[in-house]
Amino acid sequence: MSDENTTTLEVHRTDIGRTRLVEEGGDVGEGQVRLSIDRFAVTANNITYAVFGEMLGYWDFFPTADAEGGADWGRVPAMGWATVVESRSEEIPLGGRYYGWYPMASHAVFTPMATNDGFRDDGAHRAAHAPVYRAYVSAGSDPMYPSPTEGVDGSLDDAEDRHVLLRGLGLTGFLAEEFFADGGGSGESYFATNRVVVLSASSKTALGFADRAARRDGIEVVGVTSAANRDMVVATGLYDVVVGYDEIDTLATDGGAVSIDMAGNPTALAAVHHHFGDGLAYSMTVGRSHHDAEASPDGEMTGPTPQMFFAPSEVGRRIEQWGRNEYGRRCADAIAGFVTGSHAWLEVEHRSGPDGAKQAWADVHAGSVAPSIGLVARIGGAR
Structure with a gap:
Protein backbone atom coordinates (compact mmCIF):
# COMPACT_ATOMS: atom_id res chain seq x y z
CA MET A 1 0.00 0.00 0.00
CA SER A 2 1.05 3.59 -0.60
CA ASP A 3 -0.16 6.93 0.68
CA GLU A 4 1.51 8.80 -2.17
CA ASN A 5 -0.92 11.05 -4.01
CA THR A 6 -1.12 11.43 -7.77
CA THR A 7 -1.58 14.80 -9.46
CA THR A 8 -3.19 14.64 -12.91
CA LEU A 9 -3.86 17.25 -15.57
CA GLU A 10 -7.36 16.79 -16.98
CA VAL A 11 -8.83 18.40 -20.09
CA HIS A 12 -12.46 19.36 -20.63
CA ARG A 13 -13.90 17.03 -23.25
CA THR A 14 -15.91 19.63 -25.16
CA ASP A 15 -13.84 22.74 -24.45
CA ILE A 16 -10.30 21.41 -24.73
CA GLY A 17 -8.67 24.72 -23.91
CA ARG A 18 -9.88 24.28 -20.32
CA THR A 19 -7.84 22.19 -17.91
CA ARG A 20 -7.83 21.33 -14.24
CA LEU A 21 -5.45 19.64 -11.81
CA VAL A 22 -6.83 16.74 -9.81
CA GLU A 23 -5.11 15.19 -6.81
CA GLU A 24 -6.09 11.72 -5.63
CA GLY A 25 -4.79 8.85 -3.56
CA GLY A 26 -5.19 5.20 -4.31
CA ASP A 27 -3.59 1.95 -3.36
CA VAL A 28 -1.69 -0.41 -5.64
CA GLY A 29 -3.73 -3.59 -5.83
CA GLU A 30 -2.53 -7.16 -6.04
CA GLY A 31 -0.75 -7.68 -9.37
CA GLN A 32 -0.50 -3.95 -10.07
CA VAL A 33 2.40 -1.49 -10.35
CA ARG A 34 2.80 2.23 -9.76
CA LEU A 35 5.13 4.23 -11.98
CA SER A 36 6.54 7.70 -11.42
CA ILE A 37 6.31 9.66 -14.67
CA ASP A 38 9.38 11.84 -15.05
CA ARG A 39 8.73 13.31 -18.50
CA PHE A 40 6.06 13.46 -21.19
CA ALA A 41 5.66 15.38 -24.41
CA VAL A 42 3.03 18.06 -24.98
CA THR A 43 2.62 18.66 -28.72
CA ALA A 44 -0.06 19.42 -31.29
CA ASN A 45 -0.52 15.67 -31.54
CA ASN A 46 -1.92 15.65 -28.01
CA ILE A 47 -4.41 18.27 -29.14
CA THR A 48 -5.43 15.87 -31.91
CA TYR A 49 -6.03 13.14 -29.31
CA ALA A 50 -8.41 15.48 -27.48
CA VAL A 51 -10.19 16.56 -30.68
CA PHE A 52 -10.76 12.93 -31.69
CA GLY A 53 -11.15 11.69 -28.13
CA GLU A 54 -14.71 10.45 -28.57
CA MET A 55 -14.35 9.16 -32.13
CA LEU A 56 -11.15 7.17 -31.61
CA GLY A 57 -11.49 6.30 -27.92
CA TYR A 58 -8.58 8.34 -26.57
CA TRP A 59 -10.63 9.43 -23.55
CA ASP A 60 -10.94 5.77 -22.58
CA PHE A 61 -7.21 5.19 -22.09
CA PHE A 62 -7.17 6.61 -18.57
CA PRO A 63 -10.65 7.03 -17.08
CA THR A 64 -11.23 9.95 -14.74
CA ALA A 65 -11.83 9.36 -11.06
CA ASP A 66 -15.23 10.05 -9.52
CA ALA A 67 -14.31 13.65 -8.87
CA GLU A 68 -16.84 16.46 -9.22
CA GLY A 69 -17.93 16.81 -12.84
CA GLY A 70 -15.81 13.80 -13.82
CA ALA A 71 -17.92 12.96 -16.87
CA ASP A 72 -17.09 16.34 -18.42
CA TRP A 73 -13.34 15.86 -18.09
CA GLY A 74 -10.83 13.50 -19.65
CA ARG A 75 -7.21 12.42 -19.45
CA VAL A 76 -5.28 12.89 -22.66
CA PRO A 77 -2.57 10.28 -23.32
CA ALA A 78 1.00 11.47 -23.81
CA MET A 79 4.23 9.73 -24.72
CA GLY A 80 6.67 9.54 -21.85
CA TRP A 81 9.20 7.76 -19.67
CA ALA A 82 8.39 6.41 -16.22
CA THR A 83 9.98 4.26 -13.51
CA VAL A 84 8.36 1.57 -11.36
CA VAL A 85 8.30 2.86 -7.76
CA GLU A 86 5.90 0.30 -6.30
CA SER A 87 5.18 -3.23 -7.50
CA ARG A 88 2.78 -5.93 -6.40
CA SER A 89 3.49 -7.92 -9.54
CA GLU A 90 5.96 -10.79 -9.40
CA GLU A 91 6.96 -10.16 -13.03
CA ILE A 92 7.63 -6.41 -12.91
CA PRO A 93 10.49 -5.38 -10.59
CA LEU A 94 11.04 -2.09 -8.83
CA GLY A 95 13.24 0.36 -10.70
CA GLY A 96 12.25 -0.76 -14.17
CA ARG A 97 12.10 2.11 -16.68
CA TYR A 98 9.51 2.12 -19.46
CA TYR A 99 8.54 4.11 -22.53
CA GLY A 100 4.89 4.31 -23.55
CA TRP A 101 1.54 6.08 -23.25
CA TYR A 102 0.84 7.74 -19.91
CA PRO A 103 -1.69 10.18 -18.55
CA MET A 104 -0.36 13.69 -18.05
CA ALA A 105 0.24 12.98 -14.40
CA SER A 106 2.81 12.50 -11.68
CA HIS A 107 2.12 8.76 -11.41
CA ALA A 108 0.17 5.97 -13.08
CA VAL A 109 -1.08 2.60 -11.83
CA PHE A 110 -1.27 -0.30 -14.28
CA THR A 111 -2.24 -3.97 -14.26
CA PRO A 112 0.73 -5.39 -16.17
CA MET A 113 1.16 -8.55 -18.18
CA ALA A 114 4.85 -9.20 -18.87
CA THR A 115 5.93 -9.30 -22.52
CA ASN A 116 9.23 -10.03 -24.25
CA ASP A 117 10.25 -6.37 -24.17
CA GLY A 118 8.34 -4.97 -21.19
CA PHE A 119 4.70 -5.24 -20.27
CA ARG A 120 1.18 -4.73 -21.56
CA ASP A 121 -1.46 -2.94 -19.51
CA ASP A 122 -4.24 -5.50 -19.01
CA GLY A 123 -6.57 -3.23 -17.07
CA ALA A 124 -10.17 -3.93 -18.08
CA HIS A 125 -10.62 -0.42 -19.49
CA ARG A 126 -7.72 -0.97 -21.92
CA ALA A 127 -8.94 -4.26 -23.40
CA ALA A 128 -10.53 -2.68 -26.48
CA HIS A 129 -7.46 -0.63 -27.42
CA ALA A 130 -4.92 -1.51 -30.08
CA PRO A 131 -1.93 -3.43 -28.65
CA VAL A 132 0.50 -0.65 -29.57
CA TYR A 133 -1.40 1.72 -27.26
CA ARG A 134 -1.14 -0.71 -24.33
CA ALA A 135 2.56 -1.57 -24.70
CA TYR A 136 5.27 -0.33 -22.33
CA VAL A 137 8.81 -1.03 -23.47
CA SER A 138 11.64 -1.58 -21.00
CA ALA A 139 14.69 0.59 -21.53
CA GLY A 140 16.80 -2.57 -21.30
CA SER A 141 14.92 -4.35 -24.10
CA ASP A 142 13.91 -1.43 -26.30
CA PRO A 143 15.40 -1.61 -29.83
CA MET A 144 14.72 2.11 -30.15
CA TYR A 145 16.16 3.15 -26.78
CA PRO A 146 18.26 6.20 -27.60
CA SER A 147 22.02 6.27 -27.75
CA PRO A 148 23.61 9.29 -26.06
CA THR A 149 24.72 10.37 -29.54
CA GLU A 150 21.06 11.12 -30.31
CA GLY A 151 21.18 13.88 -27.70
CA VAL A 152 22.84 17.25 -28.06
CA ASP A 153 26.45 17.08 -26.81
CA GLY A 154 26.09 13.36 -26.15
CA SER A 155 23.47 13.83 -23.43
CA LEU A 156 21.30 10.77 -22.77
CA ASP A 157 18.89 13.02 -20.88
CA ASP A 158 18.43 15.17 -23.97
CA ALA A 159 18.11 12.06 -26.15
CA GLU A 160 15.26 10.79 -23.95
CA ASP A 161 13.58 14.20 -24.18
CA ARG A 162 13.81 14.11 -27.96
CA HIS A 163 12.39 10.60 -28.04
CA VAL A 164 9.27 11.56 -26.09
CA LEU A 165 8.80 14.49 -28.48
CA LEU A 166 9.64 12.78 -31.76
CA ARG A 167 9.46 9.01 -31.51
CA GLY A 168 5.70 8.53 -31.65
CA GLU A 314 -0.50 0.02 -40.27
CA VAL A 315 1.78 -1.37 -37.56
CA GLY A 316 -0.05 -4.68 -37.76
CA ARG A 317 0.15 -4.78 -41.54
CA ARG A 318 3.89 -4.07 -41.57
CA ILE A 319 4.72 -6.60 -38.85
CA GLU A 320 2.86 -9.23 -40.85
CA GLN A 321 4.63 -8.20 -44.05
CA TRP A 322 8.17 -7.63 -42.73
CA GLY A 323 8.25 -9.76 -39.59
CA ARG A 324 8.52 -8.38 -36.08
CA ASN A 325 12.33 -8.21 -35.93
CA GLU A 326 12.66 -6.49 -39.30
CA TYR A 327 9.87 -4.09 -38.40
CA GLY A 328 11.72 -3.18 -35.19
CA ARG A 329 15.01 -2.71 -37.05
CA ARG A 330 13.48 -0.41 -39.67
CA CYS A 331 11.71 1.65 -37.04
CA ALA A 332 14.87 1.98 -34.96
CA ASP A 333 16.90 3.13 -37.96
CA ALA A 334 14.24 5.66 -38.98
CA ILE A 335 13.84 7.15 -35.50
CA ALA A 336 17.58 7.34 -34.78
CA GLY A 337 18.12 9.29 -37.98
CA PHE A 338 15.16 11.60 -37.36
CA VAL A 339 16.09 12.32 -33.73
CA THR A 340 19.74 12.99 -34.52
CA GLY A 341 18.75 15.25 -37.39
CA SER A 342 16.50 17.24 -35.04
CA HIS A 343 19.57 18.81 -33.44
CA ALA A 344 19.56 21.25 -36.35
CA TRP A 345 16.01 22.51 -35.86
CA LEU A 346 14.53 21.47 -32.50
CA GLU A 347 15.19 23.06 -29.10
CA VAL A 348 13.84 21.22 -26.05
CA GLU A 349 12.07 23.33 -23.43
CA HIS A 350 11.13 21.92 -20.02
CA ARG A 351 7.97 22.73 -18.06
CA SER A 352 8.08 21.48 -14.47
CA GLY A 353 5.44 21.00 -11.77
CA PRO A 354 1.64 20.93 -12.03
CA ASP A 355 1.36 24.55 -13.09
CA GLY A 356 4.15 24.12 -15.65
CA ALA A 357 2.32 21.19 -17.28
CA LYS A 358 -0.94 23.15 -17.25
CA GLN A 359 0.73 26.08 -19.00
CA ALA A 360 2.34 23.77 -21.53
CA TRP A 361 -1.10 22.54 -22.59
CA ALA A 362 -2.43 26.10 -22.76
CA ASP A 363 0.46 27.24 -24.94
CA VAL A 364 0.23 24.33 -27.38
CA HIS A 365 -3.56 24.64 -27.58
CA ALA A 366 -3.22 28.36 -28.33
CA GLY A 367 -0.69 27.64 -31.08
CA SER A 368 1.85 29.89 -29.43
CA VAL A 369 4.72 27.37 -29.38
CA ALA A 370 7.10 27.74 -32.31
CA PRO A 371 7.64 24.51 -34.29
CA SER A 372 11.33 24.73 -33.45
CA ILE A 373 10.45 24.27 -29.75
CA GLY A 374 9.50 20.97 -28.15
CA LEU A 375 7.79 21.05 -24.75
CA VAL A 376 8.66 18.29 -22.30
CA ALA A 377 6.68 18.42 -19.06
CA ARG A 378 6.77 16.70 -15.71
CA ILE A 379 4.27 17.08 -12.91
CA GLY A 380 6.22 15.23 -10.23
CA GLY A 381 9.25 13.00 -9.81
CA ALA A 382 12.90 13.69 -10.44
CA ARG A 383 14.29 14.29 -13.90
Missing part, protein backbone atom coordinates in the same frame (compact mmCIF):
# COMPACT_ATOMS: atom_id res chain seq x y z
CA LEU A 169 5.24 11.27 -34.24
CA GLY A 170 8.27 10.10 -36.22
CA LEU A 171 6.91 6.55 -36.34
CA THR A 172 3.58 7.85 -37.65
CA GLY A 173 5.46 9.79 -40.32
CA PHE A 174 7.62 6.76 -41.14
CA LEU A 175 4.59 4.48 -41.50
CA ALA A 176 2.66 7.02 -43.57
CA GLU A 177 5.60 7.41 -45.93
CA GLU A 178 5.96 3.65 -46.26
CA PHE A 179 2.23 3.49 -47.08
CA PHE A 180 2.77 5.87 -49.99
CA ALA A 181 5.96 4.08 -51.02
CA ASP A 182 4.08 0.88 -51.79
CA GLY A 183 0.86 2.54 -52.92
CA GLY A 184 -1.11 1.33 -49.92
CA GLY A 185 -0.22 -2.26 -50.79
CA SER A 186 -0.80 -1.90 -54.54
CA GLY A 187 2.92 -1.83 -55.34
CA GLU A 188 2.60 1.47 -57.23
CA SER A 189 5.03 3.81 -55.52
CA TYR A 190 3.28 7.03 -54.50
CA PHE A 191 0.25 5.84 -56.45
CA ALA A 192 2.15 6.36 -59.72
CA THR A 193 2.73 10.09 -59.06
CA ASN A 194 5.97 12.01 -58.60
CA ARG A 195 4.99 14.52 -55.91
CA VAL A 196 3.70 14.63 -52.33
CA VAL A 197 2.12 17.74 -50.86
CA VAL A 198 2.52 17.99 -47.07
CA LEU A 199 0.11 20.30 -45.25
CA SER A 200 1.28 21.77 -41.94
CA ALA A 201 4.84 21.05 -43.01
CA SER A 202 6.32 22.39 -39.76
CA SER A 203 4.57 19.83 -37.56
CA LYS A 204 6.75 17.13 -36.07
CA THR A 205 4.79 14.35 -37.76
CA ALA A 206 5.19 16.12 -41.09
CA LEU A 207 8.93 16.47 -40.53
CA GLY A 208 9.17 12.77 -39.66
CA PHE A 209 7.34 11.99 -42.90
CA ALA A 210 9.51 14.37 -44.93
CA ASP A 211 12.69 12.93 -43.42
CA ARG A 212 11.79 9.62 -45.05
CA ALA A 213 10.21 10.94 -48.26
CA ALA A 214 13.29 13.07 -48.99
CA ARG A 215 15.28 9.85 -49.32
CA ARG A 216 13.12 8.55 -52.19
CA ASP A 217 14.35 8.98 -55.74
CA GLY A 218 11.99 10.72 -58.13
CA ILE A 219 9.60 12.16 -55.51
CA GLU A 220 9.26 15.91 -55.09
CA VAL A 221 8.44 16.72 -51.46
CA VAL A 222 6.37 19.91 -51.18
CA GLY A 223 5.83 21.56 -47.81
CA VAL A 224 2.87 23.88 -47.24
CA THR A 225 3.17 26.10 -44.17
CA SER A 226 2.32 29.47 -42.69
CA ALA A 227 4.36 32.59 -43.38
CA ALA A 228 5.54 32.59 -39.76
CA ASN A 229 6.99 29.08 -40.05
CA ARG A 230 8.36 29.28 -43.57
CA ASP A 231 11.99 30.04 -42.72
CA MET A 232 12.12 27.19 -40.21
CA VAL A 233 10.62 24.71 -42.69
CA VAL A 234 13.08 25.74 -45.41
CA ALA A 235 15.99 25.49 -42.96
CA THR A 236 15.28 21.82 -42.20
CA GLY A 237 16.33 20.99 -45.77
CA LEU A 238 13.71 18.22 -45.92
CA TYR A 239 11.48 19.78 -48.57
CA ASP A 240 12.23 20.36 -52.24
CA VAL A 241 9.63 23.14 -52.43
CA VAL A 242 8.08 25.23 -49.65
CA VAL A 243 5.00 27.41 -50.22
CA GLY A 244 2.50 29.28 -48.09
CA TYR A 245 -1.14 28.32 -47.76
CA ASP A 246 -2.02 31.12 -50.17
CA GLU A 247 0.43 29.82 -52.79
CA ILE A 248 -0.96 26.31 -53.34
CA ASP A 249 -2.22 27.33 -56.78
CA THR A 250 1.38 28.02 -57.88
CA LEU A 251 2.48 24.37 -57.53
CA ALA A 252 3.36 22.38 -60.62
CA THR A 253 0.80 19.70 -61.46
CA ASP A 254 2.66 17.62 -64.05
CA GLY A 255 2.94 14.01 -62.97
CA GLY A 256 0.14 14.35 -60.42
CA ALA A 257 0.44 14.22 -56.65
CA VAL A 258 -0.64 12.67 -53.40
CA SER A 259 -1.30 14.74 -50.29
CA ILE A 260 -0.89 14.24 -46.57
CA ASP A 261 -2.70 16.59 -44.22
CA MET A 262 -1.39 17.05 -40.69
CA ALA A 263 -3.38 20.23 -40.04
CA GLY A 264 -7.03 19.29 -40.44
CA ASN A 265 -7.65 22.66 -42.09
CA PRO A 266 -10.52 22.05 -44.56
CA THR A 267 -9.87 25.22 -46.54
CA ALA A 268 -6.21 24.34 -47.20
CA LEU A 269 -7.02 20.74 -48.06
CA ALA A 270 -9.80 21.85 -50.40
CA ALA A 271 -7.31 24.15 -52.15
CA VAL A 272 -4.99 21.19 -52.80
CA HIS A 273 -7.87 19.11 -54.14
CA HIS A 274 -9.08 21.92 -56.36
CA HIS A 275 -5.60 22.68 -57.72
CA PHE A 276 -4.69 19.10 -58.63
CA GLY A 277 -8.18 17.86 -59.48
CA ASP A 278 -8.13 14.38 -60.96
CA GLY A 279 -4.33 14.47 -60.79
CA LEU A 280 -4.54 13.99 -57.02
CA ALA A 281 -4.22 10.23 -56.67
CA TYR A 282 -4.62 9.89 -52.90
CA SER A 283 -5.50 12.21 -50.02
CA MET A 284 -4.40 11.16 -46.53
CA THR A 285 -5.48 12.82 -43.30
CA VAL A 286 -3.32 12.25 -40.22
CA GLY A 287 -3.98 14.93 -37.63
CA ARG A 288 -5.98 17.91 -36.53
CA SER A 289 -3.41 20.38 -35.23
CA HIS A 290 -5.56 23.25 -36.58
CA HIS A 291 -8.36 22.30 -34.19
CA ASP A 292 -10.15 25.62 -34.59
CA ALA A 293 -10.13 25.71 -38.40
CA GLU A 294 -13.44 26.52 -40.04
CA ALA A 295 -15.06 24.33 -42.66
CA SER A 296 -14.14 25.02 -46.27
CA PRO A 297 -16.35 27.67 -47.86
CA ASP A 298 -16.22 25.80 -51.16
CA GLY A 299 -18.38 22.90 -50.08
CA GLU A 300 -17.48 19.42 -51.29
CA MET A 301 -13.93 18.80 -52.47
CA THR A 302 -13.05 17.52 -55.91
CA GLY A 303 -10.86 14.47 -56.33
CA PRO A 304 -10.45 11.51 -53.98
CA THR A 305 -12.19 11.31 -50.63
CA PRO A 306 -9.64 12.05 -47.86
CA GLN A 307 -8.72 8.88 -45.98
CA MET A 308 -7.85 8.87 -42.28
CA PHE A 309 -4.50 7.19 -41.57
CA PHE A 310 -4.57 5.11 -38.40
CA ALA A 311 -1.01 4.19 -37.50
CA PRO A 312 -1.80 1.20 -35.22
CA SER A 313 -3.52 -0.58 -38.09
